[in-house]
Amino acid sequence: MAENTEGEDFTDADISKMGFDKEKGEFFGLPESWLQLLKSSNISKEEQMEDPEGVLNMFKNYFAAVKQRPSLTQFMLFATDEAADPNAVDSTDGDKHLIRREPKTNLTDREINETLRKMASPGDANDKYEIKEVLGAGASGTVRLAKLKTSSQLVAIKMMDLNRQPRKDLIIQEIEIMKQNRHVNIVNFLDCYCVKNELWVVMEYLDGGNLADVVTRFVLDERQIATVCHECLGALAFLHSRGIIHRDIKSDNILVALNGAVKLTDFGFCAQLNREKNARNTMIGTLCWMAPEVVASQKYSYKIDIWSLGITVIEMLEGRPPYLNEFPLRVIYLIKTKARPPIHDEHKLSPELRDFLHKCLEAKVEQRASARQLLDHPLIRKALPPAKSLSPVIQAAHDARKK
Structure with missing residues (x-):
């Protein structure tokens, strides 16, 4: 029933x-x-x-x-309240299209809290870091800028009230994945502390914000798109080779630095695959970026990240993902029934960029390219060093945000 x-x-x-x-x-x-x-x-x-x-x-x-x-059900009912206005979903509020459906861990709350405390370093983080301004805030907690007291190093600290976390097991998962998978294109985990009822996760700080801050202000050119994709594909090829699916690739989860660095973040939705479990069939992630096999509740594997990267390329071209202002039930319908999402002025794109998008946004999973294959794509050969290609536009977006 x-x-x-x-x-x-x-x-x-x-x-x-x-x-x-x-x-x-x-x-x-x-x-x-x-x-x-x-x-x-x-x-x-x-x-x-x-x-x-x-x-x-x-x-x-x-x-x-x-x-x-x-x-x-509650998500769908909440969405129904917005249905009268097709433009009710704010382009900066992707969480309204968030769907989670994941079996809960068998660990008790007490066991999870104990595990988190064992993962934490001893001592008081306030003795080590000077806490500065808020960088961002969401349902899971607040991210603040901090400076190491013994040097000028800046870090980002994610502060989470453990009493308000519905899925503490995802926090454990995120920390473990970040600890075990260090890569130049992944935001590196540095440390974590228990401070009263909060867990503080110390991470590498990127001073340019996220890619969403850039693409909502500026249209990236083809070489810049190629450079972002090259960096993201490096991280995805690394993760996929280690049996990890990110499951929430989108511009909000790609951090950038003023020097042009590009890094994936937010590993709370990651899935670990092994020989016994080489496919997943849980609906999780952000709706507009979801692959057809995810919204259809079919088994899926690494290539869902490639579809999401393709949607992120559309963000870089158009400033938003397809279907963002649609009612969520219609988004599910469109993703399931359309061969690929519409791309504005697709005929104006170069053959290389069109082909790259088609290889990412291939509805037939077996024909969709892998991260390794896309690293050899002609579009990616147009990538430039990030400092040369991306620094100017990241700096411009940073300056515009500060005004």
């Missing part, structure tokens, strides 16, 4: 009775609450009639997600 969006119970058998009457041009067997969701989703009658099976499969995937984790 599962609970639908109005709190009624229905079974898997109810799902099997759902269908589409071609003569009447309408669905049957759907709960009233689902019909209301469909009406508010901006999926047109023409689209419904063109691919009724796709719409039904979308609902069945949604049902499976709700059955496994009811919080997805």
Whole structure:
């Protein structure tokens, strides 16, 4: 049994009775609450009639997600409230399109807290660091700039109230992945401390902010796009070779420095694969960047990061991902049913950039390129040293942000 969006119970058998009457041009067997969701989703009658099976499969995937984790129902209901205004989703507020559906760890809260305390260094971080301004804040905590008291080194400290973390196991996972996987294109973990009820994670500081700060202000040229992709693919090829999927590649999770450095961050959604478990089928990440196999709740592997990188290239071209202002249910429908997302003025792109995008945004997973393959792509050969290619635009975005 599962609970639908109005709190009624229905079974898997109810799902099997759902269908589409071609003569009447309408669905049957759907709960009233689902019909209301469909009406508010901006999926047109023409689209419904063109691919009724796709719409039904979308609902069945949604049902499976709700059955496994009811919080997805709350997400969809929250989104329904915004449906009256198709432009209600702020382009800077990607969290409204965030979906998580991941089985919880078997560790108890007490065991997780104990593990975190064992991972932490002894002593008081305040004795070692001079805490400075807030760099960012979110649901999981606050990130502040800090300076090492014994030198001029600047670091970023993520401060998380452990009593307010719904998934502390993800914090453990993020720290372990950062500790074990050091790379020039990954934000390096430096240390962590327990300070009262907070966990402070000390990380490398990049003074240029994130790539989203850049692409929302400036259109990157082809060489700059090639350079960003070269740096990201270096990190992804490294992670994938070690059995790790990032699962949340997007401009917000790519940090940049004024010297042109580009590094992946935010490993809270990472998945570790091994020989026994070489594919995942949990819905997690940020909706507009999700690969078709993820929104379809199919098994997936490393190549979901490549799709997300392709969406990030569209961000670099257009300043935003496809479908950002669409109702979330429609986003799922569009990702599932379209061969690839629309690209504005695609005909104006060079053959190399078009081909790179097509290889990233290939709906057939087996035909989608890997990170290693893309490192040899003709577009990537156009990459320049980051200091030469990216420093000026990162500095310009940094200056614009400070005004």
